[in-house]
Structure formats: structure tokens, C-alpha cells
Amino acid sequence: MSKKMLNFQSDTPRNSRQTPRKKRTSAPVGEILQYTPPQLRENAAGIYVEFYAYDPSLMRMRRKTIKLNRVKGTLRRRQYAREIIGRLNNELQHGWNPWIEKDTGTMYLFEEAADRYETHLERMYEGGYFRKDTYAGYKSYLKILRHYIEKECPIRYVYQFDRRFCTDFLDYVFIIRGNGAQTRNNYLHFLRLFSTFLVEKSYLNSKPTECITPISKRLYKKERTSIPLEQIGKMGAYLRHADPDFLLACYLLYYCFIRPVEMTRLRISDINLAEGTITIPADASKNRTRQTVTAPHKVLLYALDRGLFDAPGDCFIFSEGLRPGRTQIDPKKFRDHWEKMRRALRFKKEWKFYSLKDTGITAMIDGKKLSNKAIRDQARHSSLAITDLYVDHGDGADADIAVLDGAL
Known part of the structure; x- marks a missing residue:
């Protein structure tokens, strides 16, 4: 049917998204296909075709009129109206809905699609394709998305998961929840994965995230919280007596920059005493590549002193009680030990366990004994x-550069 020839009108705005989305109650997908047979109407306003069709955005039947005043002559209008009614009946019977621009064949419930995606995540994790932390992260993103739909912007059908919805959700994460730019980008990555799943499973024809871009890393500097070095010394002295096994974890984070989740995957055999190195295997590394770092003598000697190498090489470095063992622990264990120490020393709440990595990198740079490449x-x-993000670029003159007297 040519929209160019017809004048579509209704008693409500055509674009229902001009008004805020309202919370919806449960309704079967079949409601989308509900309609009344088109009828010819004649009154003082002229001749028109009228019918009702279910509008899923309003959760009710909505009146639709097609005026025929542009067709000259009463007989011609009536004839044209009969032709329109015939075409409308055929389209309505095949699922067409005037209030939905998308194909009604894809009008699936969003919650059903979300449940199917959650099952997909579980299968990927059980099959070993996802690590535990990756799986937990995706589950968390999906939980926040569902909370947003329930409390902030209710949607019922998959077709409503469109570009506008995605951008509104990212604004909710970045502005309302007050998360940083990196967190906003992480949520965008999740939405892209979810969109790909919806397209692959024929819930959608295209990805609603295709034109949404992440916030460029050039526009923000990653927030880093360093701990004053005098407090680092105070912490070391305290842990040597109060929690000596946790001190080894602090050493690995402060000197070797090994992430907490990577520490939980390391085994004693990953430490090479002869070479003075620690190898992070590909299946333990964040970026899934095998990498080796230098272990300072201080770290190795402390590990020897704690009897680490008395245990079999295939034992995890940190197991129950942060002692070597066969059981892999959750990275949360480190945070629990850190919180206990933080309260005892009355450290600031913003000083997290992971802050040791930032502090260690900054201390190495400020010490000027190592090159940035090292x-x-x-x-x-x-x-x-x-x-370079860890480097504090001061505004004053550099004393070493000021006294340079080179060959020229």
C-alpha cells in the first residue's frame, strides 16, 4: 500500500516513544496480532476506512483511520475504499500491525530472550569457554540490565531493545549510577555481545548497538589511587606479624604487578627460583597469553622463608588460609584480608587491595632507577x-634536564 497516496491519522501520536514508557503488565504475544476488521465510514468529515489494532507500547487496542478525501468523486472513493479494505484484511491476517514498524514475526518477549541468553552464558561457562570471573561479570551486567528494565524503563518485547533503549541504559550507568567511563565502555561491550546473540538467534534483524561508540580513552585519565609510601611501610610491618601469608600476596601485587585473580590461578611450579622469574600461564593470564615477570630477591626470599616451596609444585600458591594447597580460592579472599588489615591500621576506604599495583608502578617510575620500558x-x-598514565607530569623544571651539557 502506498503511503504517498494515503493520509494516515489516528487519535493518538503515531510515535508512541514521544511519551515516557510506562510500566506494563503481563500480556501474551498473541495480543500483537489482535485487530478489528476494517470498515468503511461516511460522515460529514468525509469517507474513510476505520479499524482497531493492538498497540503493544500502550497495551491496548488503538483506533486507526485512513482518510480518502484526496480521491475525487464519491463512487471512486467507495471503490478505492473496498480495495484498501481488501488489502488491509490480507496484511492484518498475515501479522501486519500499523503501530509496529518491525516485522511482527519477531515480536518475542524480551524476558524469554534474556533467559535464553543466560542459559547460553551458563553453557559457555560449564564448557570451559568462559572463566569464572568472565561469567560472573556477564551475569552481573545482565542483572543490572534487568533491574533497569524493571525499575527505570520497562520494555516487554525484543523489538523495544533498540538503539534508543541502549543509549538510555548507558546514560543510566554513566550518569545516574555515577560509574566511570571505563565501566560505561564495559557495559557497551556487554550490550554488543547480547545484540550479536539476539541477531544470531533471529530475535532481531540488526544490532541496535552498531552506531554506539565507546568513550575514547584519550578523553579520560584512568583514576588511580596510590597509597603513601610511609603507609606502605607501616602495612608491611603490621602484616609480618598479623597476617604473614597475606603479605606474600601483597608483595606479588606491589612488586610483580600480578593481578589478584591471576594469583588465585598460579601454582608453585610457575615460580622459577634459578631464573628469578614468575610465569603467568596463558590460562591464568588476563589476556590469555603466556607472560613472564621478574621476581625481586626480596619476594623470593620471603616465599622461601614462608616454606612455600616445601609443598608440591602443582599446588596453588594461595589456597585455603592463603597457604599452598589443591583448592583454588576466590579472589574475594584477598579483599577480606585487606579489609581486616585496613580497619586495624585505619586506612582510608578508597585504598583498595588493587591500589598496591598502582602504588608499586608509580614508586618504580618515581624512583628513576628503571626505564619505562622495563x-x-x-x-x-x-x-x-x-x-605513561602512571607518570605525574609536573609543571616545574626538571632538575636533571636543567643541568644537561651535551655534545652539541
């Missing part, structure tokens, strides 16, 4: 630009 390799950064 620090980059130790921190396993992909480029010097990332290492």
Missing part, C-alpha cells in the same frame, strides 16, 4: 602509553 614489561602493559 616497567612496561614488568606490568605487562601493551604499550608505553599505558605506563
Whole structure:
């Protein structure tokens, strides 16, 4: 039917998204296909075709009129109206809905699609394709998305998961929840994966996230919270007596920059005493590549003193009680030990366990005994630009540069 020839009108705005979405109650998908047979109407306003069709955005039947005043002559209008009614009946019987621009064949319930995606995540995790932390992260993103739909912006059908919905959700994460730019980008990555799943399973014809871009890393500097070095010394003295096994974990984070989740996957055999190195296997590394870092003598001697190498090499470095063992622990164990120490020393709440890595990198740079390249390799950064984020670029003159007297 040519929209160019017809004048579509209704008693409500055509674009229902001009008004805020209202919370909806449960309704079967079959409601989308509900309609009344088109009828010819004649009154003082003229000749028109009228019918009702279910509008899923309003959860009720909505009146639709097609005026025929542009067709000259009463007989011609009536004839044209009969032709329109015939075509409308055929389209309505095949699922067409005037209030939905999308194909009604894809009008699936969003919650059903979300449940199917959650099952997909579980299968990927059980099959070993996802790590535990990756699986937990995706589940968390999905939980927040469902909370947003329930409390902030209710949608019922998959077709409503469109670009506008996605951008509104990202604004909710970034502005309302007050998360940082990196967190907003992480949610966008999740939405892209979810959109790909919906397209692959024929819930949608295209990805609603295709034109949504992440916030460029050039526009923000990653927030880093360093702990004053005098407090680091105070912490070390306390842990040597109060929690000596946790101190080893602090050493690995402060000197070797090994992430907490990676520590839980390391085994004693990953430490090479002769070479003075620690190898993070591909299946333990964040970026799934095998990497080696230098273990300072201080770290190795402390590990020897704690009897770490008395246990079999295939034992995890940190197991129950942060002692070597066969059971892999949750990274949360480190945070629990940190919180106990933080309260005892009355450290600031913003000083987290992971702050030791930022503090260690900054201390290496400020010490000026190592090149940025060496620090980059130790921190396993992909480029010097990332290492440079830890550098405090002062406004004053550099004393060493000020006294330079080169060959020229």
C-alpha cells in the first residue's frame, strides 16, 4: 500500500516513544496480532476506512483511520475504499500491525530472550569457554540490565531493545549510577555481545548497538589511587606479624604487578627460583597469553622463608588460609584480608587491595632507577602509553634536564 497516496491519522501520536514508557503488565504475544476488521465510514468529515489494532507500547487496542478525501468523486472513493479494505484484511491476517514498524514475526518477549541468553552464558561457562570471573561479570551486567528494565524503563518485547533503549541504559550507568567511563565502555561491550546473540538467534534483524561508540580513552585519565609510601611501610610491618601469608600476596601485587585473580590461578611450579622469574600461564593470564615477570630477591626470599616451596609444585600458591594447597580460592579472599588489615591500621576506604599495583608502578617510575620500558614489561602493559598514565607530569623544571651539557 502506498503511503504517498494515503493520509494516515489516528487519535493518538503515531510515535508512541514521544511519551515516557510506562510500566506494563503481563500480556501474551498473541495480543500483537489482535485487530478489528476494517470498515468503511461516511460522515460529514468525509469517507474513510476505520479499524482497531493492538498497540503493544500502550497495551491496548488503538483506533486507526485512513482518510480518502484526496480521491475525487464519491463512487471512486467507495471503490478505492473496498480495495484498501481488501488489502488491509490480507496484511492484518498475515501479522501486519500499523503501530509496529518491525516485522511482527519477531515480536518475542524480551524476558524469554534474556533467559535464553543466560542459559547460553551458563553453557559457555560449564564448557570451559568462559572463566569464572568472565561469567560472573556477564551475569552481573545482565542483572543490572534487568533491574533497569524493571525499575527505570520497562520494555516487554525484543523489538523495544533498540538503539534508543541502549543509549538510555548507558546514560543510566554513566550518569545516574555515577560509574566511570571505563565501566560505561564495559557495559557497551556487554550490550554488543547480547545484540550479536539476539541477531544470531533471529530475535532481531540488526544490532541496535552498531552506531554506539565507546568513550575514547584519550578523553579520560584512568583514576588511580596510590597509597603513601610511609603507609606502605607501616602495612608491611603490621602484616609480618598479623597476617604473614597475606603479605606474600601483597608483595606479588606491589612488586610483580600480578593481578589478584591471576594469583588465585598460579601454582608453585610457575615460580622459577634459578631464573628469578614468575610465569603467568596463558590460562591464568588476563589476556590469555603466556607472560613472564621478574621476581625481586626480596619476594623470593620471603616465599622461601614462608616454606612455600616445601609443598608440591602443582599446588596453588594461595589456597585455603592463603597457604599452598589443591583448592583454588576466590579472589574475594584477598579483599577480606585487606579489609581486616585496613580497619586495624585505619586506612582510608578508597585504598583498595588493587591500589598496591598502582602504588608499586608509580614508586618504580618515581624512583628513576628503571626505564619505562622495563616497567612496561614488568606490568605487562601493551604499550608505553599505558605506563605513561602512571607518570605525574609536573609543571616545574626538571632538575636533571636543567643541568644537561651535551655534545652539541
